[in-house]
Amino acid sequence: MKHNVCMVSDFFYPNQGGVESHIYHLSQCLINRGHKVIVVTHYYGSRRGVRYLKNGLKVYYLPFPTMYNQCILPTILTTLPLLRNIFIREQISIVHGHSAFSTMAHEAMFHARNMGLKTVFTDHSLFGFADASSILTNKLLKFSLADCHHAICVSHTSKENTVLRAAIPPETVSVIPNAVDASMFVPDPSKRHPEKITIVVVSRLVYRKGMDLLAGIIPEICFRHSDVQFIIGGDGPKRIVLEEVREKHQLQDRVTFLGALEHSQVRDVLVQGDILINTSLTEAFCIAIVEAACCGLQVVSTRVGGVPEVLPPEMIKLAEPSVSDLLDKLEEAILNHRHGNILPPFEANRKIADMYTWPNVARRTEQVYDMVCTLPHRELQRRIRRYYQCGPLAGKLFVIAVILDLLFLAFVSFLHPAQEIELTPSLSGPTATIYREPVNGTETRTRLKT
Structure with a gap:
């Protein structure tokens, strides 16, 4: 029909x-x-x-x-x-x-x-x-x-x-x-910083996306790891909270705000990162973590809503929606990156291409x-x-x-x-x-x- x-x-x-x-x-x-x-x-x-x-x-x-x-x-x-x-x-x-x-x-x-x-x-x-x-x-x-x-x-x-x-x-x-269209989110390891670990956030900067949790995570991770930097893509009313944290802890050179992104720009931001963190308080699916995994990033996310159904365990670390648990899972992801215990980017892309197609x-x-x-x-x-x-x-x-x-x-x-x-x-x-x-x-x- x-x-x-x-x-x-x-x-x-x-x-x-x-x-x-x-x-x-x-x-x-x-x-x-x-x-x-x-x-x-x-x-x-x-x-x-x-x-x-x-x-x-x-x-x-x-x-x-x-x-x-x-x-x-x-x-x-x-x-x-x-x-x-x-x-x-x-x-x-x-x-x-x-x-x-x-x-x-x-x-x-x-x-x-x-x-x-x-x-x-x-x-x-x-x-x-x-x-x-x-x-x-x-x-x-x-x-x-x-x-x-x-x-x-x-x-x-x-x-x-x-x-x-x-x-x-x-x-x-x-x-x-x-x-997700896997052909639009092809990994590009050459875009990653060779000496730093880049944590990416691509989200609306609103309460529902857990920006208050992110505000508690950023200064603590930066204090523990001098080689970690953050790239934040997106805009919203909670941006001012994150900017205040950056100013208070003098992290201007380690936390970058890109503002609102066109969908065509998301892939170019993701391929610069090693880890994506999702701090949402509620999610029915969360397409952002699928796009990040498709680009070869490790994913750290809150265990809320339908998120546990989305990716296999080797691609994602799930945490309770609290600053302490997210910090623990983020630490594990950073250590895995340093020791090379991660899924190869192009293998991750192939898996996502088989799992989710329009x-x-x-x-x-x-x-x-x-x-x-x-x-x-x-x-x-x-x-x-x-x-x-x-x-x-x-x-x-x-x-x-x-x-x-x-x-x-x-x-x-x-x-x-x-x-x-x-x-x-x-x-x-x-x-x-x-x-x-x-x-x-x-x-x-x-x-x-x-």
Whole structure:
């Protein structure tokens, strides 16, 4: 089966991160397999309107301003007219949302379900259950996945977390890991400093990535080992904390900040290092450690979330999320480097190339699409019941939201009927035409036929 897929997320290029990379590479591989794929996100600076990326990947940068952390303001209804127009113009059959943080992904899937389209959601993160932020986010996820056809998680730990948070059946969730293009992360030992041990950090400099732990590690390691230096790639609100540590301990010549990196620059930074340290407090998968191992670096990481599932023991040292345990594991990695007890870089690259490939991820995602398209249509009464069961108060609010969205959809459809929307010619994937299907002998219903 060939599909017309719309990837939706607040996070996409030129913003940098694991979600952005995942959407781009998955889209490219699906296009190579004959599917039509478009991406919908909000505008980034001067990047607005429609852009085309490699392989004819079409990206809609919609005129929605961001509110917090690159996410748009949640409004539920105001995004409907523009998203409906795109879904019809591009003849979309499956809407694939990414990231529990993404407001646009949740709203797009919500509108798609009311339009009768299939929906798939990929969760890239882990959340707790105790703090106020997690409670609110989990309730939003429960609402979003109540009527979603299928969910994908990037690790088994992430699947367990999503099933508990969203209260959905485990059989409706698949595990498909992230991947890496090993040809883009080829080791280059000649770039390493011949007389120093370089520890690399490539991460967003935020609390969730454990930057407070890193602030405690840097001065202690530099005090113990005079031949160790740090290269830190990335930016964020915690950068000032790390800069204060560097100033306080006078480590300006041993700690280098590179700022925000383009994804194309990550490999050039990684090959300069001997060890990568990941201090995350929560991770569903962590593509950064896979890219580092692919470049031949030893990896030291916190034992959180799905990280223990990602790399074999000979490639990674796992530590508890504490300064003392991370220091111990980092000491072991430094000693292993000095004694040559490490996996040869090109052998590590070959192992990663066999373990994680985007064509494999695309093939498995394609199977999810095929399965979703065979599911029967859900009646409105059954959908309303699913939302109503989300909680004694929240359930009623969710039902009201569904009814309002359906009424607004009917109003927008009356003002701008589907048959008046010009279809976009497909550059790739299946072709589709709109036809009018008789209903009860008198009415007509607009449908997509592939």
